[in-house]
Amino acid sequence: xxxxxxxxxxxxxxxxxxxxxxxxxxxxxxxxxxxxxxxxxxxxxxxxxxxxxxxxxxxxxxxxxxx
Amino acid sequence: xxxxxxxxxxxxxxxxxxxxxxxxxxxxxxxxxxxxxxxxxxxxxxxxxxxxxxxxxxxxxxxxxxxxxxxxxxxxxxxxxxxxxxxxxxxxxxxxxxxxxxxxxxxxxxxxxxxxxxxxxxxxxxxxxxxxxxxxxxxxxxxxxxxxxxxxxxxxxxxxxxxxxxxxxxxxxxxxxxxxxxxxxxxxxxxxxxxxxxxxxxxxxxxxxxxxxxxxxxxxxxxxxxxxxxxxxxxxxxxxxxxxxxxxxxxxxxxxxxxxxxxxxxxxxxxxxxxxxxxxxxxxxxxxxxxxxxxxxxxxxxxxxxxxxxxxxxxxxxxxxxxxxxxxxxxxxxxxxxxxxxxxxxxxxxxxxxxxxxxxxxxxxxxxxxxxx
Ligand code: SF4
Ligand code: SF4
Numbered sequence: 001x002x003x004x005x006x007x008x009x010x011x012x013x014x015x016x017x018x019x020x021x022x023x024x025x026x027x028x029x030x031x032x033x034x035x036x037x038x039x040x041x042x043x044x045x046x047x048x049x050x051x052x053x054x055x056x057x058x059x060x061x062x063x064x065x066x067x
Numbered sequence: 068x069x070x071x072x073x074x075x076x077x078x079x080x081x082x083x084x085x086x087x088x089x090x091x092x093x094x095x096x097x098x099x100x101x102x103x104x105x106x107x108x109x110x111x112x113x114x115x116x117x118x119x120x121x122x123x124x125x126x127x128x129x130x131x132x133x134x135x136x137x138x139x140x141x142x143x144x145x146x147x148x149x150x151x152x153x154x155x156x157x158x159x160x161x162x163x164x165x166x167x168x169x170x171x172x173x174x175x176x177x178x179x180x181x182x183x184x185x186x187x188x189x190x191x192x193x194x195x196x197x198x199x200x201x202x203x204x205x206x207x208x209x210x211x212x213x214x215x216x217x218x219x220x221x222x223x224x225x226x227x228x229x230x231x232x233x234x235x236x237x238x239x240x241x242x243x244x245x246x247x248x249x250x251x252x253x254x255x256x257x258x259x260x261x262x263x264x265x266x267x268x269x270x271x272x273x274x275x276x277x278x279x280x281x282x283x284x285x286x287x288x289x290x291x292x293x294x295x296x297x298x299x300x301x302x303x304x305x306x307x308x309x310x311x312x313x314x315x316x317x318x319x320x321x322x323x324x325x326x327x328x329x330x331x332x333x334x335x336x337x338x339x340x341x342x343x344x345x346x347x348x349x350x351x352x353x354x355x356x357x358x359x360x361x362x363x364x365x366x367x368x369x370x371x372x373x374x375x376x377x378x379x380x381x382x383x384x385x386x387x388x389x390x391x392x393x394x395x396x397x398x399x400x401x402x403x404x405x406x407x408x409x410x411x412x413x414x415x416x417x418x419x420x421x422x423x424x425x426x427x428x429x430x431x432x433x434x435x436x437x438x439x440x
Binding site for chain 2: 005006044
């Protein structure tokens with residue numbers, strides 16, 4: 001990710017047990033805040049390119065903006 | 068590639084292609100002759116459903132020997148474009164990591180891929196020469212498990228160029244050349260990458276683009292030229308460049324003990340670009356280095372067994388082991404190649420076997436012998 005110039009904070013791995021609901025919520029909240037702060041996904045214009053063409057045409061039907 | 072009537076009439080007879088093919092040698096059911104025959108007589112939809120069209124290595128051996136000049140690899144590549152549209156996809160090696168890396172490079176992002184060059188030498192943002200580094204920074208992290216350092220090759224290139232007084236452009240914006248996408252039938256991805264590369268090179272003002280990877284060189288020379296027309300810069304392979312500039316460079320050398328080497332011609336450089344002489348000339352220029360040829364070299368050289376990071380198989384492995392044994396039979400202490408992928412494949416094949424022949428890229432070998440300070 002570093003080589004590709006993608007902010008490494010976009011990838012987060014955390015172990016949360018089923019009994020730690022509050023921790024889970026806090027983690028997701030802070031992650032969402034961070035992602036908002038980091039702005040648009042720099043890969044959003046790349047991701048449809050290599051997909052299986054049949055899957056891609058399905059997705060384009062559902063998401064005309066290609067988001 | 069549309070076959071001419073002459074080609075169609077003449078073909079289906081001789082089978083030289085199948086007899087020359089390293090894949091057919093291992094898998095008798097794979098036959099370029101029969102693929103051509105089927106394409107001519109069967110419903111094209113049926114042909115592109117078959118898995119076998121992913122097994123060709125595009126090594127060009129069949130093409131180089133075909134009496135009616137049927138360019139089977141190009142013919143097959145076009146079948147792959149159609150196959151992909153039908154959802155017939157290749158088996159990607161290394162869990163598709165290289166395909167993903169090149170896919171991510173189609174996005175508008177600034178990579179951080181030049182860190183290695185800061186320690187190795189001098190380079191710039193603009194100038195007459197652009198060094199197209201290719202995938203080496205990504206190979207460096209992906210192939211650590213082979214104890215290989217593909218970036219050593221890039222560092223060697225930079226040091227040699229600096230020694231010649233050249234500070235090439237090296238860019239964080241450079242993308243994968245798109246070779247593998249193209250040969251996997253993904254023309255859309257190839258074109259996206261190619262456009263981005265053309266922009267980067269234009270912005271650098273370079274008049275000459277230097278390659279140390281035969282795939283990038285071949286792809287620019289042929290496929291970029293097809294896509295964009297005459298390229299506004301010269302495309303050169305580094306061995307050619309060095310061979311031409313050798314006498315002006317006034318290199319001095321340091322000796323080394325074991326100096327018998329053999330040279331493996333990468334398909335994209337040899338058979339498909341016709342560059343056989345310059346790497347041999349460079350090795351011959353090194354005092355104390357003795358080049359011994361393998362039984363199959365030059366136009367008859369054997370492919371390194373895998374292409375475009377897909378369909379690595381028992382056929383790949385036996386092709387590679389066969390090649391290593393051929394190199395060992397020359398008595399050479401080192402196998403030299405001029406392609407980072409050949410180096411990776413021929414090293415990988417020796418893992419877990421009692422084979423132990425060092426495989427080196429030619430630029431690292433040169434940089435070890437030329438006095439650089
Ligand atoms: S070598 Fe050429 S002419 Fe002969 S079978 Fe193969 S494609 Fe046909
Ligand atoms: S290009 Fe190479 S691998 Fe493909 S069919 Fe021809 S000889 Fe076989």
